[in-house]
Amino acid sequence: MDKNQPIGFIDSGVGGLTVVKEALKQLPNENIIYLGDTARCPYGPRPAEQVIAFTWEMTRFLLNKNIKMLVIACNTATAVALEEIKKTLSIPVIGVILPGSRAAIKATHTNQIGVIGTEGTIKSASYERVLQEKSPKAKILSLACPKFVPIVESNQFQTSVAKKIVAESLRYFEKQPVDTLILGCTHYPILRPLIQNVMGSKVKLIDSGAETVGEVSTLLDYFQMANTTLTTERSMTFYTTGSTKMFDQIAKEWLKENTISSKHIALGEEKS
Amino acid sequence: MDKNQPIGFIDSGVGGLTVVKEALKQLPNENIIYLGDTARCPYGPRPAEQVIAFTWEMTRFLLNKNIKMLVIACNTATAVALEEIKKTLSIPVIGVILPGSRAAIKATHTNQIGVIGTEGTIKSASYERVLQEKSPKAKILSLACPKFVPIVESNQFQTSVAKKIVAESLRYFEKQPVDTLILGCTHYPILRPLIQNVMGSKVKLIDSGAETVGEVSTLLDYFQMANTTLTTERSMTFYTTGSTKMFDQIAKEWLKENTISSKHIALGEEKS
Known part of the structure; x- marks a missing residue:
C-alpha cells in the first residue's frame, strides 16, 4: 500500500459531495477520487438487487483506479450492499x-x-x-x-x-x-x-456523511494508512455517469472549489 | 473472541471515568472494567520511562481479566506508551x-x-x-x-x-x-x-475521552466485536490502587451510579 493512493467515494449522484466536503476539511492530505452515478439516480426507488449491482459496478471502476479505501457515500447503497462489498474487498470499506x-x-x-x-x-x-x-x-x-x-x-x-x-x-x-x-x-x-x-x-x-469522514480518519490511523507525506497539492478527481456540466455546477458551489472539472464515464449496459 | 468480554479502561486515577461516562451512554451493551492507578497519580510530572512501565502494569492486570479491547483513557499514558502497547497486543488498543x-x-x-x-x-x-x-x-x-x-x-x-x-x-x-x-x-x-x-x-x-468512545464504537463494529447479545444488565467493575472510599465517592457522583463499589489492588513494587 502506498499512502498516496486515493480514497474512493461512490454515490448515486452528487450527494456524496457532502461527504467529500468534510474530507476536504478533515483529511487535507488525502487524495480523493469520486464517482457519482448521476445517470441512474435516484437509487432510492430501485429494487435492492439493482442497487447492489450498480454499487458493484461503481466499486469495480474505482478499484481499477487503485484506491486504498472505499467509502460508500450513499445511504441507499450502504443499506443493501455494504456488508457484501466489505466482505469481498481486501481494502477497508466504510458506509454511512x-x-x-x-x-x-x-x-x-x-x-x-x-x-x-x-x-x-x-x-x-x-x-x-x-x-x-x-x-x-x-x-x-x-x-x-x-x-x-x-x-x-x-x-x-x-x-x-x-x-x-x-x-x-x-x-x-x-x-x-x-x-x-x-x-x-x-x-x-x-x-x-x-x-x-x-x-x-x-x-x-x-x-x-460528515460523521463518516471522522470514521474514515479513525481507520486510516488505525491501519497506519493516513497520508502524512503529501508534499504537493492533494489531487481530486471526479467522475459522473451523467451530465458533467450539471455535476460541475453543483460541485463547485457546494465544495467552494472553482477548478472542478468532472469526467464522463459509462457504467453497466450503457458501457457496451 | 466472546462479545461478552469486557472492554478495559486504564487511567492514572479517576480521570478515565469521564471516558466511562460516555461509554455508559454510547455503548450500553458493553461490559466494562476499569483500573485507576490512584496511588501513583498524577502521572503528568513523572518521567516517560516510568509512565510506560506503570501503563504496562495496568495493561497486564486487565489482560488477565480477559478484555477484548483496551482503552488507554489517559493522555499522559497515551502520549508515551500507546504505540508500543498497540504493537505488542493482539487485541485492539486505542488512545485518547x-x-x-x-x-x-x-x-x-x-x-x-x-x-x-x-x-x-x-x-x-x-x-x-x-x-x-x-x-x-x-x-x-x-x-x-x-x-x-x-x-x-x-x-x-x-x-x-x-x-x-x-x-x-x-x-x-x-x-x-x-x-x-x-x-x-x-x-x-x-x-x-x-x-x-x-x-x-x-x-x-x-x-x-468522549471522542474516544465514538472511535471505540467504530472499531467494535469494524472488527465485528460489538456486543449485540446482552440480555442482562451490563457489568461494570472498578479497580483502584488507592483509596476505594475516595474513588467510589467521585465515581458515584460523576457517573450518577449509586451502586459503584471499587476493589483495591496493588501494582508494581507494592505488590510484592
Missing part, C-alpha cells in the same frame, strides 16, 4: 449508516431519534436495526422523503419549490417530536437550512 | 490523543486550536505533532496545567480554590485566542464548567 447512528446516540437526550432517507433506505430498516441494537432505549421515527433527491440533483435546492416540499414532507414530525434527526441520505445536507428551519433550531441534525 | 485531535480539526473555524494537558502530555508534543500532521494550516497553542489533576483527585473540583486555579492557569489564552480547546487530560471534563466559564461560551471544548 453506522457513523450516522453513532452520532445520533451520542447527541440525543430524549432518546427520540428521527431518521429521514430515501424509500430504499427507510424500507431496509437499516437505521432502526442499528440504532435499536446500539441503544435499546431509543425510540426511532423513520420517514422516507422521496422528493428530496430529485430537488438536489436538478439543482433546485434554493428555490421556493424546495422550501415547500421540505415543509410538507417533514410535517410527520409535528406530532411526533424528536430531539435528533439523522439526515440519512448524503444529498440531504444540501437542504440543511430548509430542514433546520422546519424542524426548529433545537433539533440536532446529524450529517451521516 | 488521536480522537481528540480529529474532533478539534472538525470543530475549528479559525484554525487556532488550544491544547491543555499535564506536563507529560504537553512535553511529549503529541497533540502538536498529530494536529500539525492532520491539518498543516492549524496553529496550535499548548499549555500544561499541572494543578488541575490534583484538584480533581482530591475531590475539590467544586470549590472556590478550583475556580481560582482554573482562572489563573488559563490566563495564557487571553492574549492568544483560540476557537477550540482540547481538554487533553481525561480529568479535565470534571472541571468543564469552570473551564468554559473562563474561556467564554463561544470556545468549543473538546472532550478527548
